[in-house]
Amino acid sequence: MNQAQKRLTWATEKQHWTVAQWSKVLFSDESKFCMSFVNQGARVWRKTGEKEMPKCLKSSVKYPQSVMVWGAMSAAGVGPLCFIKGMVNAASYQEILEHFMLPSAEKLYGDEDFVFQHDLAPAHSAKTTGKWFTDHGITVLNWPANSPDLNPIENLWDIVKRKLRDARPNTLDELKATIEESWASITPQQCHRLIASMPCRIEAVISAKGFPTKY
Secondary structure, three states: OOHHHHHHHHHHHOOOOOHHHHOOEEEEEEEEEEOHHHHOOOEEOOOOOOOOOHHHEEOOOOOOOEEEEEEEEEOOEEOOOEEEOOOOOHHHHHHHHHHHHHHHHHHHHOOOOOEEEOOOOHHHHOHHHHHHHHHHOOEEOOOOOOOHHHOOHHHHHHHHHHHHHHHOOOOHHHHHHHHHHHHHOOOHHHHHHHHHOHHHHHHHHHHOOOOOOOO
């Protein structure tokens, strides 16, 4: 079964889920944020007739400063952000779950049951991570690979990135502060609207026979 067929099968299974059922899902994702000025090319300063000598070039940033962020959202709002240091492996991901996912669930669901969503990244799919969820009594939503169009949190990352383009932070600290400020400004109403779009996303995948959709 190819990827499109897997997505179509998954969407068909979820076709009759209601918004109330999707509201029980805590969606999560990681996203990379770069300094907003890094797409500018090298600027050239020279007199008429002067060749492009090295002394005339103002260097651009070849490897822009960036941060990796983990976040979670539900129909009730967003949870606390985690700024990730280094590569994410199974052990470090379980630390994120312990110190950021559980507080997110507590904030957004209280004592109510919820289902956790994450993609199929290696750290997420590791056996030890699966055991972590079993030990904590948390149900994980089965999820099709390569399906960002099905995850409403992607729309929240887009909101943050648009605000970053406007703010144009100049340092890593400013970048982090702007991300946190933008994330904190996302309202429960925005989140609820995105969760309410899930039935339409499912129908779009079915209509596209499993291929990528507009979302």
